[in-house]
Amino acid sequence: MDTLGSLRRTHTCSQLGADNVDQEVILTGWVLRRRDHGGVIFIDLRDRWGITQIVFNPEYNAAVHAKAHQLRSEWVLAVRGTVFRRPPDMENPKLQTGAIEVLVSELRILNASETPPFPIDEYMEVSDNLRLQYRYLDLRRPEMANNLVLRHRAVQAVRSFLNDNGFLEIETPMLTRSTPEGARDYLVPSRVNPGRFYALPQSPQLFKQLLMIAGMDRYYQIVKCFRDEDLRADRQPEFTQIDMELSFVDEEDIITISEGMIRAVFRETLGIDPAPPFHRMSYDEAMRRFGTDRPDTRFGLELVDLTEVLGGCTFNVFKTTIDNGGIIKAINARGCAGFSRKDLDDLTDYAARFGARGMAWIKIRENEWQSPITKFFSDQEIDSMREALAAEPGDLILFGADREAVVNQVLSELRLELARRLQLIPADTYDFLWITDFPLVEYDSAEKRYAALHHPFTAPQENGGDIPAGDPARLRSRAYDLVLNGNEIGGGSIRIHQKDMQEKIFALLGIGPEEAREKFGFLLRALELGAPPHGGIAFGVDRLMMILTGSSSIRDVIAFPKTQKATCPLTDAPAPVERKQLTELSLRPDWKE
RNA sequence: GGGGUCGUAGUUCAGUUGGUUAGAACGCCGGCCUGUCACGCCGGAGGUCGCGAGUUCGAGUCUCGUCGGCCCCGCCA
Numbered sequence: 001m002d003t004l005g006s007l008r009r010t011h012t013c014s015q016l017g018a019d020n021v022d023q024e025v026i027l028t029g030w031v032l033r034r035r036d037h038g039g040v041i042f043i044d045l046r047d048r049w050g051i052t053q054i055v056f057n058p059e060y061n062a063a064v065h066a067k068a069h070q071l072r073s074e075w076v077l078a079v080r081g082t083v084f085r086r087p088p089d090m091e092n093p094k095l096q097t098g099a100i101e102v103l104v105s106e107l108r109i110l111n112a113s114e115t116p117p118f119p120i121d122e123y124m125e126v127s128d129n130l131r132l133q134y135r136y137l138d139l140r141r142p143e144m145a146n147n148l149v150l151r152h153r154a155v156q157a158v159r160s161f162l163n164d165n166g167f168l169e170i171e172t173p174m175l176t177r178s179t180p181e182g183a184r185d186y187l188v189p190s191r192v193n194p195g196r197f198y199a200l201p202q203s204p205q206l207f208k209q210l211l212m213i214a215g216m217d218r219y220y221q222i223v224k225c226f227r228d229e230d231l232r233a234d235r236q237p238e239f240t241q242i243d244m245e246l247s248f249v250d251e252e253d254i255i256t257i258s259e260g261m262i263r264a265v266f267r268e269t270l271g272i273d274p275a276p277p278f279h280r281m282s283y284d285e286a287m288r289r290f291g292t293d294r295p296d297t298r299f300g301l302e303l304v305d306l307t308e309v310l311g312g313c314t315f316n317v318f319k320t321t322i323d324n325g326g327i328i329k330a331i332n333a334r335g336c337a338g339f340s341r342k343d344l345d346d347l348t349d350y351a352a353r354f355g356a357r358g359m360a361w362i363k364i365r366e367n368e369w370q371s372p373i374t375k376f377f378s379d380q381e382i383d384s385m386r387e388a389l390a391a392e393p394g395d396l397i398l399f400g401a402d403r404e405a406v407v408n409q410v411l412s413e414l415r416l417e418l419a420r421r422l423q424l425i426p427a428d429t430y431d432f433l434w435i436t437d438f439p440l441v442e443y444d445s446a447e448k449r450y451a452a453l454h455h456p457f458t459a460p461q462e463n464g465g466d467i468p469a470g471d472p473a474r475l476r477s478r479a480y481d482l483v484l485n486g487n488e489i490g491g492g493s494i495r496i497h498q499k500d501m502q503e504k505i506f507a508l509l510g511i512g513p514e515e516a517r518e519k520f521g522f523l524l525r526a527l528e529l530g531a532p533p534h535g536g537i538a539f540g541v542d543r544l545m546m547i548l549t550g551s552s553s554i555r556d557v558i559a560f561p562k563t564q565k566a567t568c569p570l571t572d573a574p575a576p577v578e579r580k581q582l583t584e585l586s587l588r589p590d591w592k593e
Numbered sequence: 594g595g596g597g598u599c600g601u602a603g604u605u606c607a608g609u610u611g612g613u614u615a616g617a618a619c620g621c622c623g624g625c626c627u628g629u630c631a632c633g634c635c636g637g638a639g640g641u642c643g644c645g646a647g648u649u650c651g652a653g654u655c656u657c658g659u660c661g662g663c664c665c666c667g668c669c670a
Contacts, residue, residue, distance in 0.1 A: 039627030053630065073620090092630055115621060118604055123631060124619075126604070129662050182670040202670085229669040353596080353666065455670045509670095553663095564663065 002108035004028075007078045014050025018099045020083045025102060027052060028110075030140065031075045032120065041068050042101075045077065046120075048145055053092070053101040054079055064107050074113035074120065074137075080106035128555070133569040135560055147549045147557050150269050154545060155222055157268035158242050161261045167218040167244065172207035174200060174224070179519060180511065181456055183227035186237070194586035200226035203538060205455060206523055208245040209495055212534035213526045220244040222541065231564045233553045234487070234543055238562075242490075245536030251480060251494060254537050255434060258482060258490065262539075266430070269548050278432035278482070286435055291329070291412030293438070296486025298431045299424040301415045303329045303408070306399075309384040315376035317358070321401040328401045329411050332389040333418055336396035337363040337370075347398070350417050356410040360399040364391050416486065430547075433483045437461075440475040441508065449510040454479040456509055457502070457523075458493040459535075472508055478535070489544050492537025499527040 009028045016025065029047035036042075041056040056068040071077070081104040092098030118126040120140050131138040138144055159169070178185045178199035185199035201207075203225050211219045221243045228237060242261075246253060259276035266272045279297070286295050289302045307327045310318055318328055333339075339347075348359040362371035369382060377385070389397060398414060400407040419425050440460050441450040450472050452458065461476040479493035496502045502524060506516040516524065545557035555561040562568055582589060 033631075035629045035632050037627055037629065037632075038625065040629080041627095042629050042632085044630070051630095055628085057627075059627080087628085090628065090630090095630080098630085115603070119620070119631095121631070124605055127600090127662065130604085132662095180670095183668085205670095227669060230667085232669085233664070235669070355666085452670050458670090563661090565661085569662095 001112070002078075002110060004078055004108065004110055007080070007108060009078070012049035013045055013047040013052040014096050016052055016083055016097050016100050016102070018085060021085045021100065023083050024080065025083055026078065026080050027054065027102060028078045029076075030113075030120075031071050031073055031077065033073070034071055036069070041065065041071075043068070043071060043077075045079070046140070046142075048149075050096050052097045053095070054081060055084075055101050055103050056107075057103060060103055061105055064104055067107050067109075068104070071109070072113065072115070074116050074140075075109060076111040076113070078108040078110055079104045129563070129569055132555075132561070132563065135570050139559065144556065147545070147551065148559060150549055151541070151545050151557055154265045154269050154548065155242075155541065157264045158220075158222065158261055161264040162218075162220045162244065165218070165257065165260070167220045168216055169221060170211060170216065170219050171221060172201070172204040172211075172223070176201050176207075177519075179206075180515070181452065181509070183229050186226045186228050189585040189587055191585050202227050203241060204243055205457065206520075208243060208536060209457065209523070209531075209534065210526055212245055212247045213529070213531045215247075215532075217247045218244075219246075219536075231562065231566060234546065236542065236554055236558065236561055237566050239554075240541040242539040242541055243536070244538070245534060247532040247534045249494075249533070249535055251436070251478060251535070254492060254494075254535055255480065258537055258539075262432070262482070265544070265548075272430065274430055274432060278434055280434040280436055282437040283435055283439065284437065287408060290415070291408035291410075293435055293481065294483045294486055294488045295412075295433065296416065296419070296425070296431070297433055298426055298429050298485060299419045301331050301333065301418055301424070303331060303411050303415070304388050305329050306385060306388060309388060310377075310381060313377055313381055315360075315373050317360070318376075318399075318401050326402050327404045327407050328399060329407050330385075330389060330397050330399045331411055331415055331418070332391055333396040333398060333422075334392075335394050336418075336422070337365065337394050339363070339396055347414065347417070351400075351410050351414050354410045354413045355402070355406045356400065357402065359410075359414075360401070362397040362399075364393050364395040364397065366393045429485070431485055435481045435483055436479075437476045438479045438481075439473060440477040440505075441472050443473060450508055452505075452509060453477065454491065454493050456505055456511070457495045459496045459501070460505070480537070482537075482539070484544075484547055487543055487547060488540075489547070490537055490539035492535065494533070494535035497527065497531040497533050499524055502527055 007026055010025045011027060013027060013029050027045055029045040032044040032046040032051060034041060034043050039058055043054045043056070044051050045054050056065040058065040079102065081102040083100050084103050086099060086101055116137055117134055118124070118130055118137070120137060122141065122143055139148065175188060175198040178187065178197065182202050185202065188198040188200065190196045190198060204221060204223055208219055223241055223243050224238050225241050226238050229235070231237065246257070259278055263274055263276060266274050283293055286293050288305065289295070291303050305327065306329065307322060310328050311322055313319060321328065344361055348356070351359045360371070360373050362369050362374060368374070385391065385397070391397060400411040402410070439453050440458065442453050444451040454477060459478045461478055477493060479491065481488050482490040496505060503513070503516065506520070542554045542557055546554050549557055551557055560568065560570065567573065
């Protein structure tokens, strides 16, 4: 084994080209592959930046060539050599450095490597568990390394943009207090305060509001947030937000700043310029047309409400649904009348995953509406449906009939599934959409109370002063979400900055004066001491990077992510602790060891 | 808490109605090879079929349980 000594690389493995011919260079990196011809040996040397072919020729340097025979995958090298132009027919257009190669005159083996447990190339899919167990090997793969590079560039673009716009980057505590509402907290026991617990922040929400009250005016932070809920392909227990808050602003200011920031990110990463202003749509319109508050507007297949049209129909399922206060909506799947029985069964099964108890359909033929349920509709009802859906021969109509929430969820998911199957979603399209005018609260039937749709500090729109008169569900909030290709990538609101209003909202949410004082007393007090009007927004970095890199899982843009059971196969966290540690924390275990 | 799916060589996978000695490719080891670039040719090693029960003359294959990966519902203000 050799030492690095005073050898320092002169170039990375992506830098050398025709301009460097005849130069003596020093490269460092890992052995990606060796091609040993008995005589000449070729090694693809890899570092974070790229790949360069290095050559060992016995006629040029017999001793170095002999030494190179032992090289194996993932050995760590430093080499000194001369850049040679490759003969024209031996250039490798697949390599950035493919015009040249480096003929090695000095080889230092800095470390050997056992045969890696999986190949460090893009040609074989490796199981997630193995990848996470050897994440440091997984991250050597250019695809993964490039994801981290792109993430770095995105975050730097954010910092640069916000710095240029008068923002201060300020850190907020990771050890804070648990608050009601929202997700389950990760708790941290306090050693010096037995029986008391910190919570890891679900977001820095209250601290950033306090920073506004402190007069910081414009704050941002690229910050970890923690939520102890079950994982998904786009959800990790710890995730990163671009969190910001501004004083003396309204919705338009936040939207403008956000659009500028997103634009900077896209320019610096993909080289794409998504020119503001982005489209906007009210929550009500999104729910009506797409059945979701984060519609993917890259394709059609919109939902059409047929409740009125079919109010008098004799089809018992529809009639009963409407009589019980439910709704009927439909999607016109254009040109899909040729779907087989199996296609329709598959779609019905898919719909069932989201709560559908069935899925009625009609195939529009030249001469008839082909369906088991056509006979229940009058000519007038058929005409009305034809008009509402713009139905033409060759189309397929899919129905949802249930409570409004169920119909919307089922049909919005069905819409996405149809678009995937019919390949209606254009690639490399980035469709931004602001959703505005959210409801302030929604009724939680399980808890039998109203819950904040966004969070309890979101300001109501102007008539909010009338609370609790009238139907709380009709109140709109000053919240906004940014949706990109059907993914919620950011959300925020103008906050309540007056104590009276905050107390009213707490009351509406069933948080009594006593609980409010105990849990949010510090906020209410701060609101009494000169709180400026303020608002903000937070963007999910991981989800944004998922879209920018085209990844199918959030794990591919996080250096060390967790499995779906929230474990880390690399460190084996979470792990048992010494009994003494628990004792110090005044915790007594009651689980089986 | 629930549903689905997968688990076989280092890796990715195949393995027929339950039936002889569990295969392939890549990788690995050895040999040959001076222009390859996912080099090539020849040879070789490598398996508690996730784990545990059960059914059976016989289980990689069937049943039950269990552990783990992934996807989803619930959950995620």
